[in-house]
Amino acid sequence: MSGPNITGGNIKEVLAKTETKMYTEFKVTFPGTGEYGLNVFARTSGETRLYPVFSYLIDHRTKEPDQDRKMTANVVYIVGTQVNIVYPSTKAEYVLYNFDRCFYRSDPGDSVDSSLTVTHSGMGLNFLLNVLENESYRLDVYEECFPESGSVQLKAVHRLVPLEYDKYDEAAVVEKQKKARELEAARRNCDISEFNRDAIRARLKMTLVINVLSFTEGVLDTCRYYDYTDDDLVPRVEHQALILNKKRELGIRIRQAVTTGLVLPLERILDSIEDNDIEQEMGFLLAVARNILFRKMTEKIRKMDQRTVAEVKSYSAPPRAAQEVMKASLLLMGHKTSEIEEWSSIRSLIGDTQKMKQRLKDVDIEALDYRTVKKAARLMASLTHNEVRHTSDSQNLIKLKKTRKPSLMDSSEENSSNSLKTESTDSKSKTQ
Structure with a gap:
């Protein structure tokens, strides 16, 4: 278990644990305002084997973990960003870290809020923290890897990074971490490239289990950075x-x-x-x-009244807008595409205007097939601005704003004072 990250205190002093058969309860005493990270690890007694990890942000006001912000244990809350540590981790799935203030004053009880967050990138892990003037801090970092057994093992690598205000040397820290990786590779009797490959494969396996977007993208960034492609796990x-x-x-x-x-x-x-x-x-x-989408489609089609249907039916050569709207209506009422190719067929299917209106009202939204609705939507979306404009209130097919190309899928249309109308007066001369 690592955390909570509490300035000026030790975890044993602020955390009480109560175990039952069903669960483990953690009680935290908060020495100051802010949010604290609590990372929980499962471990078999007497062993260093760790199992899948969860982390919570706990607010001092509610005293409860924020379930909506549950995450894998690699993030802690941040207040300020004055120092950015690039920690080039290549073989770890998770990093255990503890951030404490080292007290050099006579009164170690002085309270100060210092915060830390960790983000993953193709270069490794970025530690962002806030340090105060004339104070020193310590960052302890542990790495874990996942062997073939699927369990989590804490690596025997303990890294101590001393930090002092205005005395941080990022290049020196990176060089230290590079040497540490080389030493670990030597301890395992393998070269550094093999060491990296094993680590990346372990990350890929764990990614499929965790199923978290930020972690998944981070691992893919690592694969790209090290040009790692020879693995069947990468496509997955x-x-x-x-x-x-x-x-x-x-x-x-x-x-x-x-x-x-x-x-x-x-x-x-x-x-x-x-x-x-x-x-x-x-x-x-x-x-x-x-x-x-189903509801928006049927709402708009149902807005046609009897006078509208009767007027559209009277056309021998209707405007394209009127024909497409009627096609969409008939599709929703269950007719096949082949039945509505010709306008003469559409006119016969419309039938009695009162029955047409009732059939539209009786359309069962829940029973509609999505592909049918999609076909109807595309018919409407294909209409251009010039094909629809004002003529008369009796031609109120669908309410729609005219500020852009109309789409049946835009529900803001319902609040528009304009109406979708049939085309120009020239079209009226073609009526029977």
């Missing part, structure tokens, strides 16, 4: 990164659609997910997104 991790990125973007687009009404970006990300054949991996988010 790259595929995992694709899935995690699409999940993140899908969540963003869903929130955007709900809060702003903008649905076109949601349609685009769904197309991308389908193109990459990862629909199953999206889980419930995909169902939520599709439900939003």
Whole structure:
């Protein structure tokens, strides 16, 4: 167990542990304001074998771990950034670290908030910390690797980095870490390149277990930095990164659609997910997104009234806008694409205007096939601005803003005072 990172105190002085058959309870005494990192490791008694790690940020106000900010144990809260330590780790899955203030004053009880965070990059690990003038600090770093057994073993490498205000030499620290890696490789009787390969393969395996985007991208950065490609695990991790990125973007687009009404970006990300054949991996988010699109589609089609349907039906050569909207309507009502190729077929399918309106109202959103809705949406999205404009209130097909190319997938259309209308008065001369 490492942490919490508390300035001026020792973990044994501030942490109490209560064990039961079901769980282990940690009680922390907070010496000051701020957030503290608590890293928890599983270990068999009497051994140094460590098992998968979790870390929590604990707020001094709530006294509870922030479950939404649960992470792998490589991040601690940061307040300031005055020193940036590049720690070129190549063989560790996780880094255990403890950041303490070394007291040289007569009164070690003086409270000071010092914070540390760790980020992963292609170069290794970046430690960002805040130090105060005339004070010295100590950063202890431990590395872990994952052997073939899948367990976690703490490496016998203890690195002590002394830090003093305005006396930090990054080049010297990097050189020390390089020598430490070489010594460890010599201890294992292997060259440094083999040492790095073993470490990267271990990282790739653990990435597939952790399934966290930041960690996955960090490991891929490491592979690129060391030009590591000869491994069957790399494509699997790259595929995992694709899935995690699409999940993140899908969540963003869903929130955007709900809060702003903008649905076109949601349609685009769904197309991308389908193109990459990862629909199953999206889980419930995909169902939520599709439900939003279904509802927006049917809401707009249902806005047609009897006079609208009757007027559109009267055309012998209708404007393209009117024909495409009717095609979309009939698709949603269950007709096949082959049945709506010709306008004469569409007119016969429209039938009685009252029945047409009722059929639109009776469309079951939940029963709609997503590909059908998608076809209807593309029909509407293909309409240009010149093809739709004002003519009369009786031609109120779909409410839509005209500030850009219209899309059926844009729910902001519902609040517009404008209406999607059939084309120019020249088209009216073609009516029967």
